[in-house]
Amino acid sequence: MASTRKVIISCAVTGAIHTPSMSPYLPITAEQIADDAVAAAEAGAAILHLHARNPADGRPDQSPEAFRPFLSVIKQRTGAVVNITTGGSPYMSVADRVKPAATFQPEVASLNMGTMNFGLFHLLNKYKDFQHPWEREHLENSRELVFRNTFKDIEFILETGYANGTRFEFECYDIGHLYTLRNFHDRGLVRGPLFIQSVFGILGGIGVHQEDVLHMRRTADRLFGDGYRWSVLGAGAAQMRVAAMAAAMGGNVRVGLEDSLWAGPGRLAAGSAEQVRTVRGIIEGLGLEVATPDEARELLALKG
Numbered sequence: 554m555a556s557t558r559k560v561i562i563s564c565a566v567t568g569a570i571h572t573p574s575m576s577p578y579l580p581i582t583a584e585q586i587a588d589d590a591v592a593a594a595e596a597g598a599a600i601l602h603l604h605a606r607n608p609a610d611g612r613p614d615q616s617p618e619a620f621r622p623f624l625s626v627i628k629q630r631t632g633a634v635v636n637i638t639t640g641g642s643p644y645m646s647v648a649d650r651v652k653p654a655a656t657f658q659p660e661v662a663s664l665n666m667g668t669m670n671f672g673l674f675h676l677l678n679k680y681k682d683f684q685h686p687w688e689r690e691h692l693e694n695s696r697e698l699v700f701r702n703t704f705k706d707i708e709f710i711l712e713t714g715y716a717n718g719t720r721f722e723f724e725c726y727d728i729g730h731l732y733t734l735r736n737f738h739d740r741g742l743v744r745g746p747l748f749i750q751s752v753f754g755i756l757g758g759i760g761v762h763q764e765d766v767l768h769m770r771r772t773a774d775r776l777f778g779d780g781y782r783w784s785v786l787g788a789g790a791a792q793m794r795v796a797a798m799a800a801a802m803g804g805n806v807r808v809g810l811e812d813s814l815w816a817g818p819g820r821l822a823a824g825s826a827e828q829v830r831t832v833r834g835i836i837e838g839l840g841l842e843v844a845t846p847d848e849a850r851e852l853l854a855l856k857g
């Protein structure tokens with residue numbers, strides 16, 4: 554009897570897109586980030602994708618010192634795989650963005666496969682009142698904001714990570730990013746199995762329609778055959794629908810308050826663990842099983 558397929562749940566607990574005034578549940582302090590991450594791991598997340606913030610006003614903070622307090626707690630309290638962002642926020646230089654991963658040498662680090670417009674200004678239609686002035690600026694400035702990751706930047710991040718045995722979550726926000734990854738693959742600059750995180754619903758990238766999800770899957774199959782592990786994240790209200798489609802199509806999933814603040818229409822999630830429980834229900838409802846951190850390590854050939 555064929556063994557049941559294991560689905561890897563990644564959880565991104567805070568990110569750098571959402572701001573404190575958007576949800577009282579968005580973890581900001583190191584203690585809140587650690588507690589939310591541990592709860593997500595206990596709910597079934599095998600991989601924890603981590604950003605840091607300034608505890609005073611929630612502003613994204615990419616200094617290694619901002620990461621250290623919650624990383625040690627997470628390591629003590631869970632066996633989950635740690636995935637440190639190299640995306641940081643679009644306002645940061647690549648040199649700053651890579652510092653935490655270079656310092657802590659995690660099993661996994663995120664890597665955005667290209668430069669892109671990163672639209673957040675549409676969120677101003679929804680959010681009017683902000684505790685901190687930087688929040689409105691963060692959204693307004695996104696009209697002329699470019700998230701920069703040139704081919705040279707990507708090479709630099711790859712070299713930095715691979716030197717420490719770190720593997721990558723290749724974030725592909727559009728079909729062109731898959732072709733970029735294929736080019737790096739053909740030049741022998743990336744190591745398989747490739748962990749591809751398809752990102753749906755960020756303004757500036759691909760949408761959240763089922764045809765978009767299918768298109769990403771088919772293109773990745775054509776470019777990488779069985780040399781990759783596919784995962785998806787859907788931004789905002791599309792999170793669970795995109796996850797359900799991908800799980801049914803042999804994929805893995807990412808949830809968490811970095812990608813969506815919601816538990817349902819008009820209902821804020823009281824933490825990332827609530828979304829992990831929801832997506833776990835979908836996965837088990839499909840007759841599949843959730844991968845443990847060690848099963849994820851094996852599937853992704855991580856250093857452990």
Ligand SMILES: C[C@H](N)CC(=O)CC(=O)O
Nearest residue numbers: 638639640641663664752
């Ligand atoms: C849409 C997500 N915020 C993508 C992300 O997680 C980027 C990164 O941290 O490198």
Ligand SMILES: [Zn+2]
Nearest residue numbers: 568638640811
């Ligand atoms: Zn991130």
